[in-house]
Every structure is written in C-alpha cells, then in structure tokens.
C-alpha cells in the first residue's frame with residue numbers, strides 16, 4: 001500500500017524549529033519522502049493534508065499500561081507509600097485475563113492520544129504483549145521483578161518463553177526489557193542479575209529511581225548512599241542502556257554520576273504531582289547533558305495515559321521550577337516525547353522523527369480548531385494549546401491505527417464493557 005499525505009504542515013523533529021509545508025510518501029512500513037514529493041510515486045491512496053499538522057507519533061517511555069483498572073481508586077492518600085499499600089493487595093488478585101482486558105483499554109487510550117510506542121512494567125506481560133499485537137502499536141514490555149534473586153531468575157526464564165511467540169509475531173514492534181521495580185522492593189542481587197541479563201541480551205534496563213524524598217532518605221540511612229550512587233556502587237548502571245523513571249530528587253553529585261552512564265531519565269510529571277512526590281527539575285538535567293524522555297506512569301497514578309496532557313504539564317512545570325536560563329522550551333518537550341523516547345529505547349534508527357527511510361509512525365492533527373487559531377508558532381501550539389482530541393489519524397509502521405478519531409484495530413466499546421465487568425469482579429474477590 002502506497003499512501004501520499006499531500007500539502008500538510010510537517011514537523012519532522014529533525015532540527016530545532018524546523019517546520020515545512022509539503023508531502024509525505026509512505027510505501028508499506030516506511031516513509032519514502034518528506035517535504036518535496038516524488039513525481040514517480042504512484043499512491044494507492046491520497047490523504048489531503050492541507051488542514052493537518054503531521055508529526056512523529058509519541059513515545060510513552062514509562063507506564064504500567066494495564067493499571068487503568070485501578071483508575072480513580074484510592075486517590076486521596078498522602079504519599080506514594082500509602083497508595084502502594086492499597087494497590088499491591090488489589091494487584092495480588094488480578095488474573096491474566098484482567099491484565100489482557102486492561103491492556104487493550106490502555107492501548108486504545110494510547111492510540112487516541114497519539115502514542116504508538118510504550119515502555120511497560122507490569123505483571124502478566126504476555127497479556128500486554130497480546131494486546132500490543134491486537135492494537136498494532138509498539139511495546140517494550142518489561143519483565144518486572146520484585147523480591148530476591150532466586151524467584152526472579154525463574155520469573156525471567158518463564159516470561160522469556162511466554163513472550164517469545166508474541167515477539168516473533170509482532171514484525172519488530174515488540175521487544176522485552178528487564179524491569180526491577182524499585183530499590184525498596186528488590187534486593188541488591190536482583191538488581192545485579194537484571195543488569196547482567198540486560199547486558200547479555202542487549203536489552204534495556206528499566207527501573208523506578210529517586211521518585212520520593214523518602215526513598216532517597218531511606219537509601220542513605222541503609223547504605224550511606226543516594227539511590228543512583230547505590231546502583232553505581234553495586235555495578236548496575238555500568239555498560240547497560242538504562243531508563244530511570246522519575247528521578248525527582250537528585251543531588252548535584254547524582255547528576256554528575258548519571259552523566260557518565262548510558263542513562264535516560266523519564267519524566268512523569270502528572271504522577272509526581274498526584275502522589276505528592278515533587279517536581280523534577282528537568283531543564284537542569286537536560287542542561288547537564290542527561291537525556292530525558294517523557295512518560296505517563298500508570299493510569300492509576302495519573303489518572304490517564306494522555307501524552308498530550310503530559311507534554312502540557314511538563315511544559316508548564318518547566319517554566320517555574322528551573323533557573324531563568326534553564327527553562328524548558330516547547331521544542332525540548334516535543335523532543336522528549338518523540339525522538340527522546342526512541343533514543344531511550346534504542347530504536348532511533350527506526351522511529352522518533354519523520355525522515356525518508358524511517359518507519360511510518362506519525363500523527364495527523366486537525367488544525368481547524370478554535371484553540372489552534374491563529375496557529376502562530378506550531379511548537380508552542382502543540383504543547384500549550386493542542387488537545388489529544390485534535391488527533392485525526394495515527395499511523396504505526398505504515399498502518400492506520402486511528403482515522404477520523406476512530407480506533408481501527410480494537411473495539412473501544414467492547415473493551416470498555418469488559419473492563420467494567422472485570423473491575424467489578426476484582427472488587428468482589
């Protein structure tokens with residue numbers, strides 16, 4: 001299938017401030033041109049892009065996609081620890097089919113808000129992998145670890161086997177990562193094993209780190225070190241591609257230390273605000289040279305998976321918490337949500353920007369909206385004014401996952417009904 005998107009306002013995210021009006025050619029899974037059309041390109045379908053803005057689709061670099069089940073549940077607790085104490089017993093009751101239904105729901109929500117790749121950390125990852133295949137998006141599915149070494153070794157071996165058929169089926173859209181939950185739920189040996197597994201298999205190592213002041217204070221009390229210093233001391237961050245979710249509370253020494261590793265910080269501003277964890281000084285991290293990507297965290301601490309909303313909140317917070325010379329710009333936030341996520345996951349050669357040769361993961365945003373008129377600066381418009389409901393069409397790997405606001409791959413109403421029924425059943429268990 002050859003698709004031509006004609007005369008769109010294009011933001012390729014290849015160069016700061018670059019926007020152009022032109023055509024995008026898609027042949028099968030790949031983009032074949034951006035900007036100037038190719039007269040020899042014979043399209044099977046032409047989409048009139050004259051009222052659309054085309055941009056790379058978004059990458060949610062840290063989430064728990066199936067936690068939508070616990071959305072708007074036990075919300076008014078004072079801290080992360082108090083909230084986890086309510087959530088962990090519920091999670092103990094969830095079945096594979098609960099996670100499958102909730103993953104489908106989460107993937108619909110991701111597509112509707114312009115996201116075509118997510119990095120996940122949760123139980124029953126084979127159910128989430130199945131939903132990725134059904135939804136047609138990309139997932140980096142975490143084999144999630146809690147506790148001590150022996151149970152986790154067995155868990156990783158079992159999950160690898162369970163996930164292998166899905167990886168084989170997904171045409172490059174599904175990968176595994178290893179995801180020890182946090183330093184307060186996993187032993188030192190579990191962390192060391194996870195890092196060595198990631199090194200051995202060339203996979204990403206994914207964990208929560210320095211999310212709350214309590215986590216940092218407890219770590220210092222127990223080890224004499226901050227969480228990043230502790231992970232470095234036990235040999236976990238060396239020679240591995242790591243993504244560290246949150247990093248709300250880093251010292252200057254932590255920032256210097258993290259710069260020396262192949263590490264990306266994932267900013268989750270909604271979750272950090274809602275759980276009263278704090279505000280991560282993201283512009284300072286970028287200024288120091290640490291890559292940053294963007295995530296929603298799970299929908300029970302957010303309470304949605306809307307990356308447009310996350311960009312908006314990140315942009316606003318980035319104006320008030322940093323020094324005058326270190327304020328986040330709209331382009332930086334868009335980079336965090338697109339190529340920054342691709343680089344964090346090691347897939348920047350395939351997605352994250354609109355360029356000939358890359359796979360066609362892109363959004364068409366309807367600019368004929370009162371809140372986008374006049375458009376003036378399109379980068380400002382995207383982070384400060386645009387709504388996810390402005391997204392008309394979503395492509396992933398050249399396939400249309402949503403068109404005219406309707407998800408094509410999963411039935412939204414059927415999935416919502418199933419999730420409602422399953423959640424009511426979970427509460428009865």
Ligand SMILES: [Zn+2]
Nearest residue numbers: 208245297298
């Ligand atoms: Zn999380």
